[in-house]
């Protein structure tokens with residue numbers, strides 16, 4: 308599970324523990340200790356340092372999973388950078404501000420390329436797992452068909468690229484029996500270090516996580532179709 312420090316990732320960790328999973332949670336943020344607090348009462352929760360821009364962290368996580376459980380049933384790829392504070396808009400095409408290339412690369416590495424990199428690193432463990440299920444947090448903003456916004460395009464482009472990466476992994480791994488989930492979690496409230504939620508936005512990450520885990524655990528009749536499903540169970544165009 309990547310990006311588990313707060314928000315949807317943290318809530319999914321709690322849901323999976325409730326469902327008796329042994330969970331390896333990717334720790335990235337030093338200023339959040341919600342995972343450490345939870346670990347005090349959850350022997351099935353293991354924390355692994357996981358910056359998804361760092362392939363060495365991925366290899367170390369794989370070794371830890373191998374050591375403790377010897378297999379991986381379900382991979383949840385959730386980490387993403389959504390926005391960053393910059394002095395000037397750096398991803399808007401207007402011909403005079405200049406795009407911030409290093410920032411674009413950072414977004415793409417984290418939000419798009421990390422997922423296939425992690426699947427590749429963990430594949431030997433996933434092949435030994437019973438579920439063989441791969442879950443990716445995407446967004447409705449990724450949809451080429453539905454996109455009508457103008458302005459900053461950095462985040463949306465990275466989620467579109469994620470979807471395409473998932474499609475390619477699906478084409479490659481579905482014949483081996485792997486099943487895939489692409490999830491749109493809704494406009495979620497930000498979670499602060501003390502666990503409280505911001506007023507803005509509409510969806511509580513805990514509610515979205517319940518639905519996400521339901522989708523992770525259900526067996527669908529139509530596994531030979533790759534679909535993007537939202538937090539209300541609706542299939543979206545992408």
Ligand SMILES: NC(=O)c1ccc[n+]([C@@H]2O[C@H](COP(=O)([O-])OP(=O)(O)OC[C@H]3O[C@@H](n4cnc5c(N)ncnc54)[C@H](OP(=O)(O)O)[C@@H]3O)[C@@H](O)[C@H]2O)c1
Pocket residue numbers: 309310311312313314315316333334335336357358359360385386387388389417444445446447491492493494495496497498508512
């Ligand atoms: N919130 C929404 O309304 C919304 C809507 C649609 C889709 N989503 C997607 O839902 C997922 C979870 O969103 P959320 O609201 O729970 O967001 P969040 O609270 O920001 O959670 C994402 C986590 O990923 C972490 N992360 C960033 N770079 C990372 C890296 N290199 N390695 C490991 N972790 C890294 C973030 O840390 P930093 O904050 O330090 O970067 C953050 O802790 C994301 O994939 C997001 O794109 C969210």
